Amino acid sequence: MKLLGSAVPVVMLTTVLLAVAGRAQDASSADRGGFEAKLQYCKTCHGLSAQGYRGYFPMPRLAGQQPQYLENQLRAFIERRRTNPVMANVAHALNPSTVSALATHFKNLDPRPIGGAPKQSLALGRRIYEDGIAEANVPACSACHGADGHGQNEIPRLAGQLYEYMVGQLTGWAKVRGQGSAVDTSAIMAPTAHNLTRPQIEAVAAYVSTLP
């Protein structure tokens, strides 16, 4: 995710505007901003069933995600509290009613987890998820994310999430989330992400990726 920050230059707004103007004879702008068009747009990267996708970067699963979490993150991208230049641009092009329609739609999708995580530390991952690591001040993930990993309200679903995405988020938490001066919900995870070792992160990421 570090590459994502460094490789993309400042938004070339004029360029984008020119490109948009150039497709005047294309579909009407209402269609392009509508729910169906934006849904296809999301699925281009996040998987045709919103199950997530392994591109050059791991694109997270959106299927079954908590609507409030999705809306919060889109706002965080726009306000640069969560660093991701590509998603900041994407979020800018979504109006609030489309966002809530998309979030509701994704909540109701239930494709099988994409799989592909290493299997050797699933048992450790499960232990961390269910019991935490008392000596390292890591609470049980299940306490907030639920025994089934489905999350609630602003707390995200982790079940079926891409292994690589989970590892990337937990290892890079402090550099990507909660940026700027405003405090947001990402602060809740900061100490836990910090207290987990890399092998522990990999174990718990592998475990949640298998949850239906």
Add this chain to the structure above:
Amino acid sequence: MRVMVPHGRHRSPRKRKDMKRIVWTSALLKAALLTWALVTLVASVGPARAWEQAPIVRNCTWCHGTSAQGYTVAPRLAGQRPLYITSQIRSFREHTRDNPLSKQYMWSAVAALGPDVARDLAAYFATIPPRPANDGDQALAARGRAIYMEGIPEANVAACYACHGPNAEGIREIPRLGGLSRFYLRARLQQWGQGYHSVAGSPMPVVARSLAPDEIEELTSYLSFVR
């Protein structure tokens, strides 16, 4: 250039069956020759040189160009991701990649390629340093780069960068695009837009439908210059 001979056109089913047998026999022959070439050449001049001389590699470079750098409709294979090459060979074999030129040339070209040979060929081509085609329009490249890096969110065009990487280098079964010819890239994007297929589950038909013709020109111009 060498003339490409279309296979399998205007033939009766029986003739096609005979052709199949011939293709298989010649494949066996090629495999034998290949083994022989490898055994003799690996010993004397090293593996890379041996592959270059192998009849089966020459069958590819016939159309894909000297050093596999691509030639007009046949894309560069040099430096391509090996998993991408094998996935495409499989999709030609299974007739899922179905645009006209694939049908005409590649379906028969890979009909006799087993998975092991396909994997070895892919590994070999991946090691050849790719050269950029440079056949784009320089004046369009800057806008093409902006589309590549950022997409066009207002028009639902996804950033190519998210899947194909910061330098269009590709990863795993996602192809390297940097330096492929504008001609080839444009044809692929147009074909997806027209409803032809590549591999199951590919997001590319959705991507291609979102691109306007002038955006395809800009994007492919940019990519043709990427090293």
